[in-house]
Amino acid sequence: MSSTQGTPLDYDVLVIGSGAAGLTLALQLPSHLSVAVLSKADFESGSTWMAQGGIAAVLEPDDSAEDHIRDTLVAGADLSRPEAVSHIIHEGPTSIQWLIDQGVPFTRENDHYHLTKEGGHSHRRIIHAADATGRAVHSTLLQRATEATNISLFDQHVAIDLITRRKLRLPQNRCIGAYVLNSRSGHVQAFRAKQVVLATGGAAKAYLYTSNSDGSTGDGIAMAWRAGCRVANMEFNQFHPTCLYHPQAKSFLISEAVRGEGGRLLLPDGTRFMPAFDERAELAPRDIVARAIDHEMKRLGCDCVYLDISHRPAGFIKEHFPTIYQRCLDYGIDITRDPIPVVPAAHYTCGGVMTDSEGRTDLEGLYAIGETAFTGLHGANRLASNSLLECIVFGMAAARSISNALEQSQFETVELPHWDESLVTNSDEDVIISHNWDELRRFMWDYVGIVRTTKRLQRAQHRIELLLQEIAEYYSNYRVSSDLIELRNLATVAELIIRSAISRKESRGLHYTLDYPKAAQERMDTVLSPLNFQWPDSVR
Missing domain, CATH: 3.50.50.60 (FAD/NAD(P)-binding domain)
Structure with a gap:
């Protein structure tokens, strides 16, 4: 470079x-x-x-x-x-x-x-x-x-x-x-x-x-x-209720339209469970469905639940869900006959x-x-x-x-300085990037996921502060790569997510915390400003 x-x-x-x-x-x-x-x-x-x-x-x-x-x-x-x-x-x-x-x-x-x-x-x-x-x-x-x-x-x-x-x-x-x-x-x-x-x-x-x-x-x-x-x-952070659960199916979503056309969520024994959580059952908003699935998975200790649309005609399924049908078939799942194994997954910011x-x-x-x-x-x-x-x-x-x-408006053309790489070197320790990436995503899932607590959020905050310091030092000393750029950005955003979650002392929508299980009467957005944001000293 x-x-x-x-x-x-x-x-x-x-x-x-x-x-x-x-x-x-x-x-x-x-x-x-x-x-x-x-x-x-x-x-x-x-x-x-x-x-x-x-x-x-x-x-x-x-x-x-x-x-x-x-x-x-x-x-x-x-x-x-x-x-x-x-x-x-x-x-x-x-x-x-x-x-x-x-x-x-x-x-x-x-x-x-x-x-x-x-x-x-x-x-x-x-x-x-x-x-x-x-x-x-x-x-x-x-x-x-x-x-x-x-x-x-x-x-x-x-x-x-x-x-x-x-x-x-x-x-x-x-x-x-x-x-x-x-x-x-x-x-x-x-x-x-x-x-x-x-x-x-x-x-x-x-x-x-x-x-x-x-x-x-x-x-x-x-x-x-x-x-x-x-x-x-x-x-x-919205968790989509139904991602395909399969060791080879990386990030494959099972569209909400499957539930919209009559798909039913089932426990491993075939029992339907959504009506017990919400009168809208499978058509409840995503936060409710995702929490219900998370609850049942933790209660039973199971790896996934199942989404079944096999009661609809096979022709209808293939016509309306050709991509899902073929992808599942590639993994040995015929959705015209078999229920689809699904888990919640982070979906939307x-x-x-x-x-x-x-x-x-x-x-x-x-x-x-x-x-x-x-x-x-x-x-x-x-x-x-x-x-x-x-x-x-x-x-x-x-x-x-x-x-x-x-x-x-008229715009002044400003001379831009070259990107300065005079004081950095090529990295010989890229394993640090992959390790930090993996650590960040794991503690965000464990501590800042579908169900949260103050203690979990505080643990996440402690870990992200350490990671930010390490990433800042690495960024200052080595030439940039796409992986390093993404890790730096992801750590910054994780910090913002954690601080925002800690500041909300209620459960509302996608933010559910066991320490504050009810919604507050006052409705407020969580607004963070860089002007009053305190970074760790080594990150500034």
């Missing part, structure tokens, strides 16, 4: 992240603007690509925005912001029509789009492309971006840190770009931009078991935090970088959209299939805001 390559690459807009949110924003920008879109891995990766269920929107006359808003607020345990919920849901039909216009092949039934129902929803309102909606959306938008002459796509490019005027000791702080590692060449390249967008997804990889891809390491949240932005509600209704953060020139952002939509628990909806709505809103900002 050598130092930064030559002159910075210049763009009007730099989009860090290539999922549904980032690609929507890039495609919505005027064609005269130059746009760079970065993907840390291959483009056919990430949370959007893996999303199965669909997108929630009001698309039928017997449904209403008011019902969708109510369902979202109920799932969010009274912590969602009503104005944000109303805005996003009212924009839903427009967003879906835009996706249709782009060519997304949503599943049709006769002369209508087929809509399914998922947990927490009072109506069938989930539009989908069989059971691979994310892939259909992502591949369509990626093709449109490839065809756009103003959009440059960079895969295998890992953002290291944002560049701000304050870091360069210049007045009038704002974001002016980012340092980025080209994983193929090993070079660090500066990208300079008038507007920067974080669309890097969530941080579910902080946990040992997750439905997410390896890239869900909270990069955007960590970079924004280091640049001075506030984050909110990081304690609300409901908190994130605080933004306004257009995706703007605390830092001028920096936007955050998608799972990276805290918009107020999800509250203490995300309603199923609202995530892709939020990506599209905020991708469009942020694009409008950026376009207006670039039309109305």
Whole structure:
């Protein structure tokens, strides 16, 4: 690896992240603007690509925005912001029509789009492309971006840190770009931009078991935090109730739509158990279903529970869940005959970088959209299939805001210093990175998981402080790699999750603690600010 390559690459807009949110924003920008879109891995990766269920929107006359808003607020345990919920849901039909216009092949039934129902929803309102909606959306938008002459796509490019005027000791702080590692060449390249967008997804990889891809390491949240932005509600980590339990099935999700179409959760002896926990049974919100499964697994000492949809016709199952059917069949499970072994797994980060209704953060020139952002939509628990909806709505809103900002303002070109590697060496102890990664994910699962206690959280806090010190020392002395960048970001986000969880003295939504089992009367977001945040001395 050598130092930064030559002159910075210049763009009007730099989009860090290539999922549904980032690609929507890039495609919505005027064609005269130059746009760079970065993907840390291959483009056919990430949370959007893996999303199965669909997108929630009001698309039928017997449904209403008011019902969708109510369902979202109920799932969010009274912590969602009503104005944000109303805005996003009212924009839903427009967003879906835009996706249709782009060519997304949503599943049709006769002369209508087929809509399914998922947990927490009072109506069938989930539009989908069989059971691979994310892939259909992502591949369509990626093709449109490839065809756009103003959009440059960079895969295998890992953002290291944002560049701000304050870091360069210049007045009038704002974001002016980012340092980025080209994983193929090993070079660090500066990208300079008038507007920067974080669309890097969530941080579910902080946990040992997750439905997410390896890239869900909270990069955007960590970079924004280091640049001075506030984050909110990081304690609300959604655990999807049903991930395939199989030694060879890494991170494979069994869509909520399986339960929406009649799938029943069973104990190893075949007994159905969800009706004892909630009158909505398998269609209760995810936090309730995940806690019920966790409770039964611990009570019985079993490794998994089972999701059974074999009572539905085989043709129906194969038509509606072709991806799940084939993947399970590859592991010797015929879901038309056999129940599916499932366990809960970390799935979605409901908190994130605080933004306004257009995706703007605390830092001028920096936007955050998608799972990276805290918009107020999800509250203490995300309603199923609202995530892709939020990506599209905020991708469009942020694009409008950026376009207006670039039309109305002049931007000074700032000379960017090269990435300094003069005082670091190549590491000969990469085993430290893998060891720290494994330790972090294990204690987060054990101590900051589905059910929490104050003692467990304090243990996690002690361990993360030690890890942060060790990672900071390592980062200061060795050349960066993609693994080191991700570990540094993941440790930062884990610290934010732990501190947020410790500060919430109640159980609400996804945050359940045995020490405070009831919800408090006062409803408050957990907001952390870098300005009053105390790091360990050796980490500053």
